[in-house]
Amino acid sequence: MIDVQRLAVLREVARRGSFNQAAQVLHCTPSAVSQQVAALERGLGSPVVERSTRGVTLTETGRLLVEAADAIAAELTDTRERIARLTAERTALTVATFASGGRRLLPAALAGFAADHPEVELSILEAEPEDSLPAVREGRADLALAYHLDGPPPCRPGDRSGLDWTPLGEDPLRLVLPVRHPAAIRYRDRPEAPHLAELADQRWILGCRKSVGQLTRHAELAGVELRISCTATDYEFAQSLVRGGVGIALIPEIGLAPHPELVVLPLAEPSPRRHLGLALARRRRGRVARLAEDLAARLMGRAGAEGAGTGGAGTEGTGTDGADAA
Secondary structure, three states: OOOHHHHHHHHHHHHHOOHHHHHHHHOOOHHHHHHHHHHHHHHHOOOOEEEEOOEEEEOHHHHHHHHHHHHHHHHHHHHHHHHHHHHOOOEEEEEEEOHHHHHHHHHHHHHHHHHHOOOEEEEEEEOOHHHHHHHHHOOOOOEEEEEEOOOOOOOOOOOOOOEEEEEEEEEEEEEEEEOOOHHHHHHOOOOOOOOHHHHOOOEEEEOOOOHHHHHHHHHHHOOOOOEEEEEOOOHHHHHHHHHOOOOEEEEEHHHOOOOOOEEEEOOOOOOOEEEEEEEEEOOOOHHHHHHHHHHHHHHHHHHHHHOOOOOOOOOOOEOOOOOOOO
């Protein structure tokens, strides 16, 4: 029989990459962590980790065990919450969302949901996908509004993620320029869009560090190298830097904040974009699962109505010509 406590220790070792860091989180000594892992290996008759001076990595057996440990942790969390709800007067629903998506899509969907389910206590967890998806998988959130950049979605049918992913559509990155920028004047009333290569010599401002790799790949496709002079962590802040004349920016459509001193233009294809979606736990059940599915359906309807996430929202011209506030 596999000891569940030892599985929990191995899971923490896998997350932290070392016995020392796992011991700090588990409030015990590294020796105790090592002993628990060694006992697990003896019981299985197979190594679960590979030890080196650089840290600890999982063997294939270890990876299978950690997947099982994740599923067990999620089940236990779900069971604890279901037991708590048996005696609670209100049902709790936790929604994880990235900031710009939450500002654009959540309020209207939540308003209708709250009106129809006044007994539900809603909690919003602001988190990027690398944190929100594990939160759903582990039972700390019931639904995640998330995105991914280039490549396949973060979870697919039949994989080991434990999540179901429902696409909401695309969120194209738009070119944001000062209103008096030569390219803004040149393209404002023209049907064609500027190409990334035409703007390679500009000072670029990024509103998200994760977009560096994506923008670099698109620049390589265009045969140019971009001059990234500033990387911010907030899209509205990045747009304020554009207004101040620091440079130009690429901002996701749902992160646009209208301003009369800015011009927002599409880029000629192929242009970078985010892919929006909803993540639900695959092993969902009961009333909370039905509530999460209800809210997911409302968010899908909201995304379609807004045109956000589908590349359909009007953004040409100045920031006041149709770009919604983030």
